[in-house]
Amino acid sequence: MKGNGDIRFHVLALGIVFVWSVTFISTKILLMSGLSPSDILFYRFVLAYIGLCIFSRPFVLMAKSIRDEFMMFLCGLFGGTLYFITENTALEFTMISNVALICSTTPLITLLLQSVIERKKPRAGLVTGSLLSLLGVSAVIFNTNFIIKISPLGDLLCLASALSWTLYTLIIKRLSTRYSALFITRKTFFYGILTLIPVLASRGLNVSTDILFSSAVISRLVFLGLIASFACFMLWSVCLKKLNAVVVSNYIYLMPVISILASAIVLGETLNYMVFIGAFFVLLGMIVAGK
Structure with a gap:
């Protein structure tokens, strides 16, 4: 990590990952309240898009070229759409531990694809750091259960989710040289809503006012839409513009660690020594990758 400017963006990326790590609590409560994964995604995206439109001054409709x-x-x-739908659907076919482990390979996939696209060998520190963090994630995920049950459909959906986020990250990195983070994020959510329509057409949309306007639901939709989506996606684009895409992606390794710690604090779930060993390797890997 070089320079105070870089440090600020590393801290920002860490804060974003922290917010994303605790969104599962809000999502779980919304699911228990009667909303489906596609319902949550639609309302989350709509709220984020409205917020982005309000802050877009001047409002530019189209990009500079068709490409x-x-x-x-x-x-x-x-x-x-693809990232969230594949990840949520995977939970119906495979174990949560499989989903967490496979989705946490996103930084490694990003590293490989970036190397292929840029046609250059990645730094040894990036590779070593990514592998150390993946080792730490594995320890955290399997801290109470070391059994992996293979489920081809579910595991392929997890892999598709990880690949989707990798492609999003690399595309954002290229667009950020020509467009502001606000514009890119607004367009992302516009097309996210648009590509979600076929899913809603097949599954339907919950429009019950009794559910949507209850305090428990509306407060969490606002959190997911305006903070976890509107603010965090925009700031993530800023981090990708200022830092190496692989280094930024490595912060994703922290998500299972933070999620488990949040579960212990909010839901009273127990921790054991493997969580702390895993957290150590995740942090060590991120330090090595960031040098």
Whole structure:
């Protein structure tokens, strides 16, 4: 990590990952309140898009070229609809531990794809750091259960989710040289809503006012839409613009660690020594990768 400017963006990335790590609590409560995964995603995206439109001054409708507009569409498809739908659907077919472990390979996939696209060998520190963090994630995820049950469909969906986020990250990195984070994020959520329509057409949308306007539901939708989506996606684009995409992606390794710690604090779940060993390797890997 070089320079105070870089440190600020590393701290920002850490804060974003922290917010994303605790969203599962809000999502779980919304599911228990009667909303489906696609319902939550739709309302979350709509709230984020409204917020982005309010702050977009001047309001620019289209990208500078058809090619760039298509890349914005891909951001919405990969970073929005496909990422969330494949991850949520995977939970119906495979174990949570499988989902967490496979999705946490995103930084490694990002590292490999970036190397292929840029046609250069990745730094040894990035590879070593990524592998150390993946080792730490594995220890955290399997701290109470070391059994992996293979489920081809569910595990393929997890892999598709990880690949979707990787493609979103790399596309954002390229677009950020020509567009502001606000514009990219607004277009991402617009196309995220657009590509979600076929899913809603097949599954339907819950529009019950009794559910949507209850305090428990509306407060958590606002958190997911305006903080976890609107603010965090925009700031994540800023981090990708200022830092190496692989280094930023490595912060994703922290998500299982933070999620488990949050579960212990909020839901009273127990911790054991493997969680702390895993957290140590995750942090060590991130330090090595960031040098």
